[in-house]
Amino acid sequence: MIKYLVIVFLLGMTWQAVADDNRIRLNQSGNSDIYVITQIGNSNTLGGVTQTVSELTPTAIANISGGNNQITVRQGDSQTHIGNNQIDLAVSGSGNILNLNQGMDQNGYSNGLDQGGHHQIDYVNGMGNTITVIQQNEALNAGMFSSLQVIGNLNTVGITQTGVAMHQLIASVTGDQTTLISNQSGTSPHTINVTSSGNGNSAQITQNNNGSVGSNTASITLNNYGAPASVNLTQTGGQNYSITQSCATTCGVVTVKQGM
Amino acid sequence: MKLIIKYAKALTAIWFAIFFFRTAFADSGDYLYINQIGTGSTVNIEQTGDLAYIGGVNSDTASTSNRANLASTGGAQTVNITQADNNKLKLNYNTTGTLNFTGGSYTNATIDVGGQTLTSPSSGNNVTYTGTAGASGSAVTLNANVQGGTGNTISIINTGATTTSSIFNTAINGGGNSLTITAPGQSNTITTIQGMASSMVNQITATADVVGGTGQWVGTLNKLPDTPFAAAAGTTSTSSSIVMGLASGDSSNTIYVGQANTGQKANISLGSSSSNNGISLAQYGTGVNSSVISLTGNSSLINASQSGTGATNILGLVFTGDYNKIATLTQSGTSGTNIFGNVDGSVANTVNPITLAGYSTIGSLTQSAGSGINSITTIGLSGATTTVTANTISTLSQTGSGAGNNTIGTLSLTGGSNTIASLTQSGTGAGNNTIGTLSLTGGSNTIASLTQSGTGAGNNTITSLTLGDGSNTLTGLSQSSTGAGNNTITSMSLTGGTNKVTSISQTASSANNTISNLSMTGGSNTIGSITQSGTAANSLAVSTSEGGNTITSISQSGTGTNGASITFTGASNTLASLAQSGGDTNSFTLALTGSTNTVTATQISGASGQSNTANITGTGSGNTFTFSQHR
Numbered sequence: 001m002i003k004y005l006v007i008v009f010l011l012g013m014t015w016q017a018v019a020d021d022n023r024i025r026l027n028q029s030g031n032s033d034i035y036v037i038t039q040i041g042n043s044n045t046l047g048g049v050t051q052t053v054s055e056l057t058p059t060a061i062a063n064i065s066g067g068n069n070q071i072t073v074r075q076g077d078s079q080t081h082i083g084n085n086q087i088d089l090a091v092s093g094s095g096n097i098l099n100l101n102q103g104m105d106q107n108g109y110s111n112g113l114d115q116g117g118h119h120q121i122d123y124v125n126g127m128g129n130t131i132t133v134i135q136q137n138e139a140l141n142a143g144m145f146s147s148l149q150v151i152g153n154l155n156t157v158g159i160t161q162t163g164v165a166m167h168q169l170i171a172s173v174t175g176d177q178t179t180l181i182s183n184q185s186g187t188s189p190h191t192i193n194v195t196s197s198g199n200g201n202s203a204q205i206t207q208n209n210n211g212s213v214g215s216n217t218a219s220i221t222l223n224n225y226g227a228p229a230s231v232n233l234t235q236t237g238g239q240n241y242s243i244t245q246s247c248a249t250t251c252g253v254v255t256v257k258q259g260m
Numbered sequence: 261m262k263l264i265i266k267y268a269k270a271l272t273a274i275w276f277a278i279f280f281f282r283t284a285f286a287d288s289g290d291y292l293y294i295n296q297i298g299t300g301s302t303v304n305i306e307q308t309g310d311l312a313y314i315g316g317v318n319s320d321t322a323s324t325s326n327r328a329n330l331a332s333t334g335g336a337q338t339v340n341i342t343q344a345d346n347n348k349l350k351l352n353y354n355t356t357g358t359l360n361f362t363g364g365s366y367t368n369a370t371i372d373v374g375g376q377t378l379t380s381p382s383s384g385n386n387v388t389y390t391g392t393a394g395a396s397g398s399a400v401t402l403n404a405n406v407q408g409g410t411g412n413t414i415s416i417i418n419t420g421a422t423t424t425s426s427i428f429n430t431a432i433n434g435g436g437n438s439l440t441i442t443a444p445g446q447s448n449t450i451t452t453i454q455g456m457a458s459s460m461v462n463q464i465t466a467t468a469d470v471v472g473g474t475g476q477w478v479g480t481l482n483k484l485p486d487t488p489f490a491a492a493a494g495t496t497s498t499s500s501s502i503v504m505g506l507a508s509g510d511s512s513n514t515i516y517v518g519q520a521n522t523g524q525k526a527n528i529s530l531g532s533s534s535s536n537n538g539i540s541l542a543q544y545g546t547g548v549n550s551s552v553i554s555l556t557g558n559s560s561l562i563n564a565s566q567s568g569t570g571a572t573n574i575l576g577l578v579f580t581g582d583y584n585k586i587a588t589l590t591q592s593g594t595s596g597t598n599i600f601g602n603v604d605g606s607v608a609n610t611v612n613p614i615t616l617a618g619y620s621t622i623g624s625l626t627q628s629a630g631s632g633i634n635s636i637t638t639i640g641l642s643g644a645t646t647t648v649t650a651n652t653i654s655t656l657s658q659t660g661s662g663a664g665n666n667t668i669g670t671l672s673l674t675g676g677s678n679t680i681a682s683l684t685q686s687g688t689g690a691g692n693n694t695i696g697t698l699s700l701t702g703g704s705n706t707i708a709s710l711t712q713s714g715t716g717a718g719n720n721t722i723t724s725l726t727l728g729d730g731s732n733t734l735t736g737l738s739q740s741s742t743g744a745g746n747n748t749i750t751s752m753s754l755t756g757g758t759n760k761v762t763s764i765s766q767t768a769s770s771a772n773n774t775i776s777n778l779s780m781t782g783g784s785n786t787i788g789s790i791t792q793s794g795t796a797a798n799s800l801a802v803s804t805s806e807g808g809n810t811i812t813s814i815s816q817s818g819t820g821t822n823g824a825s826i827t828f829t830g831a832s833n834t835l836a837s838l839a840q841s842g843g844d845t846n847s848f849t850l851a852l853t854g855s856t857n858t859v860t861a862t863q864i865s866g867a868s869g870q871s872n873t874a875n876i877t878g879t880g881s882g883n884t885f886t887f888s889q890h891r
Contacts, residue, residue, distance in 0.1 A: 022863070022872045022889035030855070031881040041865075041891035049875055066881065077891075 025049045026062035031093070035064070035071045042082035044075045046089060060088065067093040067126070076104035076114055083137060084117040094126040094152070102144070103136040103163070116165035117142030125151040127175075137163035143188070144168070153177050153198075162186055166214075169193070176200055176227070189214030189238055199226035202252075209237025216240065228252030235259070306342040529554040536560065543573070550574040559583040567592040573627075574599045591627040591634070598627040598634045598658075627658040627666070634658040634685075636668040651678040660687040665718070670697045678705040685712045685720070692718040692745070701728035703756065710737045717744040719771075725749065730756030730782060740767040747794075749775045757782030757806070768794035775800035780809050783830065789813040792822075798843070799823040807831035807854055814838045816846070825849045826859070828878075834858045844870040850885075852878030860886040 022044040024037060037046060048060040064071060075085035085102045102118035116137030124131055129152065135144040143166035150157055153176040161167035166188040173180055176199040184190035185208040194203050201224075207216035215238020222229040222245040230252040231243060239258045245251050528539055528551070535557040541564040543549035549566045555578070565588065566573035573591040591598035627634035636658070651673050658666035666685040673680065678700055685693035693712040700707065705727065712720035720739040727734060732754070739747035747766040752775065754761065759780070764787070766773035773792040776799075780787075783806035790811070792798035798816040800823075807830030814835065816822035822843035826835055831854045838861040840846035846863040857880060863872035872889040 021891050024887060025875045027877045029879045030883060033881060034884040036886040038888040040889065049877055
């Protein structure tokens with residue numbers, strides 16, 4: 001949580017006030033709720049009920065508590081392509097399914113000209129949640145950032161960042177049997193920072209820089225408190241990585257592939 | 261000089277006609293005492309001098325026993341009497357035939373048809389009185405009494421345009437008689453008293469009027485069994501008054517009242533158990549027209565019309581019986597004030613509303629004015645119990661073109677199964693359209709159409725609209741303004757559950773549309789659509805306190821500010837569609853407490869720099885939220 005707060009704080013320092021377009025403030029509790037949120041335009045925000053334009057603090061984050069909820073968010077603009085969308089979401093409960101897309105996705109919501117600049121901060125606390133984050137852009141403008149903190153067991157996380165802009169992912173997993181899959185691809189260098197603490201967690205990370213400038217950077221820390229954790233890292237383009245593993249018993253398998 | 265004519269002949273002895281013809285020319289102060297009993301005779305009497313007198317034998321005072329007596333035990337008689345000014349006539353006319361009486365100024369005539377002193381009331385007579393007025397200020401008094409006879413026709417016509425303060429008293433106790441009184445002049449009084457109940461229909465027509473005259477008065481009527489009555493006072497004169505009352509037990513009467521020119525007043529009341537009566541009131545004066553119609557019986561039919569250029573029309577109606585019906589109520593004037601629910605001409609008086617008891621009907625209620633004011637203080641349709649009472653207002657309309665306001669203070673339908681088919685307020689000027697309190701309670705009430713519209717600067721306002729006790733229906737509510745006026749519904753509540761509102765529409769070109777509070781309690785209420793469109797601010801707030809409510813569509817559109825607040829409390833509420841479009845700021849607030857609710861909202865902002873905002877808070881499971889924001 002402390003790290004999460006720090007991240008939020010830093011982002012708040014750097015996040016510039018954006019144009020005031022579509023804004024949803026959300027604070028809802030309940031089980032088996034279905035949320036379908038579509039924001040078409042640029043500089044869209046999904047945040048908390050106290051959020052203002054330039055504010056980005058934990059109390060200003062959209063809050064959904066309860067289990068077995070389905071949360072679908074689509075942000076993007078097929079007309080002006082400016083991007084700069086923001087999701088600040090905290091979900092507490094088990095069995096929730098999150099699909100959080102910025103710049104739209106491969107299913108026709110965008111015509112491929114999104115200019116990026118998307119920010120997303122997600123906090124999930126519970127068991128058996130499925131989190132899918134997609135950030136994509138096709139026109140060079142600003143980089144995209146995703147911060148994810150997952151607390152709980154048996155969670156599944158998939159994060160895909162694609163496009164020509166630089167991508168950054170900071171992910172923290174606390175719990176057991178959680179799987180994190182991250183795919184960063186495009187023509188710019190990518191950065192990923194993953195910290196996983198618990199038993200039997202695994203991280204599958206792919207960084208693909210097809211551009212001619214810059215190097216990918218991966219920093220992975222595995223704190224294995226019982227069952228072994230595993231890492232499968234694939235890097236293309238410029239490559240830097242750091243894997244730190246502490247094991248209470250037997251360490252897991254670490255696989256690194258570069259330049260493929 | 262005295263002249264005595266006596267003629268008698270037994271009918272059993274003569275089968276052929278015997279004519280009696282005698283003409284008397286009398287000087288001033290002449291007296292004629294006549295007592296004729298015969299068949300098929302003709303009498304012509306003419307008195308040309310002043311202070312002449314026709315009466316009974318050897319008498320110059322008025323009493324039933326000493327009146328001149330014209331009677332027949334056989335065929336018809338024709339009697340023609342002509343008198344000059346200042347004469348007296350005391351006559352028992354108890355024969356079949358025709359009596360023509362022409363009086364002068366200051367004539368005091370008493371004519372009994374079928375007089376009580378006779379053992380066999382006559383029938384089938386024609387009595388015609390023609391008053392020839394003298395100089396201005398010459399008053400005439402005529403007492404025409406029909407006692408027990410049937411089929412008589414009495415026509416009283418005072419032709420003198422300048423005759424003043426004449427009195428025409430008629431008492432009819434019989435059936436099948438016809439009375440017509442025409443009294444032009446100033447300050448005339450017509451009194452008709454209908455006596456014995458009869459299965460036969462009497463018909464009375466009374467008219468008091470003169471060009472330029474004032475102070476006409478027609479009434480008082482009591483006990484009108486099965487009697488059509490038509491009264492007209494002041495068709496061309498001013499300050500006329502009609503007062504009529506029906507006692508208890510009378511039924512199936514018809515009353516027609518017509519008044520014109522300025523300062524007309526009518527008070528009509530029907531007794532507590534009188535029923536099936538018909539009243540038609542027409543006032544079309546240019547000054548103040550005021551009327552009160554009071555019905556305590558059942559099943560009467562009312563038609564009332566008040567109109568005139570620049571007139572102030574005031575009409576009070578109080579019905580306490582059941583099954584009464586107002587077929588048409590019309591008030592119109594180009595610059596005056598139209599007021600329903602006021603009784604004595606005082607605009608400030610609000611104590612006597614229009615009230616109808618159970619099973620009552622208002623077919624058409626219309627007010628129209630140019631620059632004047634249309635005002636309905638209170639209309640209440642209520643039943644004695646909360647069971648089905650089935651009151652109906654088919655059409656209620658207020659229209660104006662000037663600066664005057666259209667106002668309904670309180671309109672309430674209680675008791676259940678009440679209906680307002682159409683309620684319209686419209687104006688083209690600066691006047692406001694206002695409904696203070698509109699309530700339908702008791703269940704199963706219906707408003708088929710409620711419309712407020714204006715093209716000027718006036719506002720359309722409904723302060724309080726209540727559908728209570730459940731299963732009520734409001735088919736269409738529309739407020740529209742093409743001018744600077746605002747459309748406002750301050751409070752609208754659906755209580756008791758299973759109420760249905762088909763559509764609420766607010767349209768403004770440059771002003772604001774506001775629904776401050778639309779609350780639904782009792783559950784299972786339905787609102788088909790709420791539409792707000794305009795270039796200024798659209799705002800609405802909807803709340804539920806129990807579940808099962810449905811709002812099919814909410815639409816806010818315009819270039820100004822759109823704001824919607826929805827509070828769902830309870831389970832299984834549905835907002836199928838909320839659409840905000842075009843505003844420089846679209847805002848939507850959802851507060852939800854309950855389960856299995858469904859909310860779908862779409863916000864589409866206008867130009868760059870404009871924004872959509874949605875705030876969602878609440879607690880509940882199994883809810884479905886679908887939000888779409890576009891720019």
